[in-house]
Amino acid sequence: MKGKKMLEELKPHEVFRWFEEITRIPHCSYKEEKLSSFLVEFAKERKLEWYQDEKKNVIIKKRASKGKEKAPAVILQGHMDMVCEKLADSNHNFDTDPLELAIEEDWLRANNTTLGGDDGIAVSYMLAILDSGEIQHGPLECLFTTSEEMGMEGAFAVTKEHLEGKYLFNIDGEVEGDLLVGCSGGIVITSTHPIEKEKVLGEAKSFRLKLQGLEGGHSGQEIHKSRGNSIKCIGRILYSEVENLRILSLKGGSKHNAIPTNSEAEFLLLGENTEEVLEKIHQKAEEIRKEYSVSDPNFEITIESWRL
Ligand SMILES: [Zn+2]
Structure with missing residues (x-):
């Protein structure tokens, strides 16, 4: 050729x-x-x-x-x-x-x-x-x-x-042959929040939480399909035990116009009853996974312990 x-x-x-x-x-x-x-x-x-x-x-x-x-x-x-x-x-x-x-x-x-x-x-x-x-x-x-x-x-x-x-x-349509009057819009928001750091005193165990396998898609084209957003999901899981949990790191998503498919957090569980709290986090994760079982059948949430 x-x-x-x-x-x-x-x-x-x-x-x-x-x-x-x-x-x-x-x-x-x-x-x-x-x-x-x-x-x-x-x-x-x-x-x-x-x-x-x-x-x-x-x-x-x-x-x-x-x-x-x-x-x-x-x-x-x-x-x-x-x-x-x-x-x-x-x-x-x-x-x-x-x-x-x-x-x-x-x-x-x-x-x-x-x-x-x-x-x-x-x-x-x-x-x-x-x-x-x-x-x-x-x-x-x-x-x-x-x-x-x-x-x-x-x-x-x-x-x-x-x-x-x-x-x-x-000339940037989605469907061949369609002519549209109007357009989709987009907005980028930068949001800054102060974080409070604290020293860990006493008992603490470290864990890694991973969300993956969500369908994702384009934030404009697929937004009506009720697909899971991994950043929102991880927020819900972490927030459910906010009293006993401290975040070490948090990341998720890749592009501003893509529904986030992955997210990851490292966190500590404080106090003595970490087993019980961990069980509750597992339950919350399972509840969220089930919520998206139709729209995101390959959604996987894993929690593993690791040494700091
Ligand atoms: Zn384009």
């Missing part, structure tokens, strides 16, 4: 040609510089008006096709960044390596890594339209934003001074 383009046969040809091109350019969230520069070069080569801001968002404008000058300007928008995840045994380097594409039946995917279809397909569509001499359109403003997956950070930095379009089409 050397020299041959993998996606040559896919239609629309121009869209997949650009898609293949951008899979060779690193573009993880917060690492969009190379793709952002590529877009600027693309605009320069075609003598299109462009603008790049400090968040690396890029706007490329294209004049209306002949006879369409009076049409209202339209903004097309998609995000440059992709979620970069790979299989545990993959040595793929997202900062340097091109993605390895594979076609399987009707599906295009990447070997060992995420594909970046979200939202590479939007970037590809926009490039194909900007590059085309045939597609008829009114005044176009293509807006390529950054760090969408991190909380739409790029989009938040976009100001209207470089945009005139009256209509905006966001």
Whole structure:
């Protein structure tokens, strides 16, 4: 297959040609510089008006096709960044390596890594339209934003001074063929709480509590499925014996837009009747596990003792 383009046969040809091109350019969230520069070069080569801001968002404008000058300007928008995840045994380097594409039946995917279809397909569509001499359109403003997956950070930095379009089409839908009016939103909250440290005096036993196997999913797409949130669950377990328990460490979740599947805590049980308290914690854990037995059948909660 050397020299041959993998996606040559896919239609629309121009869209997949650009898609293949951008899979060779690193573009993880917060690492969009190379793709952002590529877009600027693309605009320069075609003598299109462009603008790049400090968040690396890029706007490329294209004049209306002949006879369409009076049409209202339209903004097309998609995000440059992709979620970069790979299989545990993959040595793929997202900062340097091109993605390895594979076609399987009707599906295009990447070997060992995420594909970046979200939202590479939007970037590809926009490039194909900007590059085309045939597609008829009114005044176009293509807006390529950054760090969408991190909380739409790029989009938040976009100001209207470089945009005139009256209509905006966001090309980042969930279901093929659906056109939605409105959008989902997201918010990132940083919450800080003071912690009180204390010296352990007297008897104490140390334990490790692990929650895993929850289904998780996207915080927007799967939020209505009543799936367990491992951070909330671990909080409920620990809080149930708050009198006798002291937390040593606590962690959970991986991404702000993913329902947390795992969480872990190390804690101490104080006093003499630790067996009894531990039994109650086990009961609480079992109660919570059962609560989610339908939505999260693989939910597992383990408590093990360890030496401090
Ligand atoms: Zn997206």
